[in-house]
Amino acid sequence: MPSRRMTSKHSREGDRDMNNGATKPFAVVTGASSGIGYELATQFAQHGFDLLIAAEDDGIADAARTLQGQGASVQMVQVDLATAKYRELRGAR
Numbered sequence: 299m300p301s302r303r304m305t306s307k308h309s310r311e312g313d314r315d316m317n318n319g320a321t322k323p324f325a326v327v328t329g330a331s332s333g334i335g336y337e338l339a340t341q342f343a344q345h346g347f348d349l350l351i352a353a354e355d356d357g358i359a360d361a362a363r364t365l366q367g368q369g370a371s372v373q374m375v376q377v378d379l380a381t382a383k384y385r386e387l388r389g390a391r
Contacts, residue, residue: 322371326350328379331357343370354378 325342329335330351339351339361348371351362355376362374377384 323347324350326352328352330374331355331361336361339365340368343368343372349373350375352377352379354380 323342323346325339325347327335327339327342327349328351330339330349331353332355335351335353339349342349343365346369349365350373351358351365352375353361358374358376362372365372
């Protein structure tokens with residue numbers, strides 16, 4: 299399955315707090331389309347984090363839109379991280 303990427307409408311300048319120039323915290327969440335991964339991403343978004351979210355199913359696009367609606371800058375990748383192509387990135391053989 300090919301990866302799909304989506305970035306929010308916020309520019310990279312949006313990574314800085316407009317009031318004081320401080321960099322916003324950033325979280326990477328896998329399995330973010332549902333369940334615990336989605337709830338974790340929601341908590342990060344509600345606490346001012348920008349996000350990179352990943353999941354293999356089509357629900358990741360809906361999750362990204364919902365999280366953006368909570369004020370987070372969201373980048374999403376639709377990918378199956380269990381495939382051989384990505385095991386090396388995780389250090390697994």
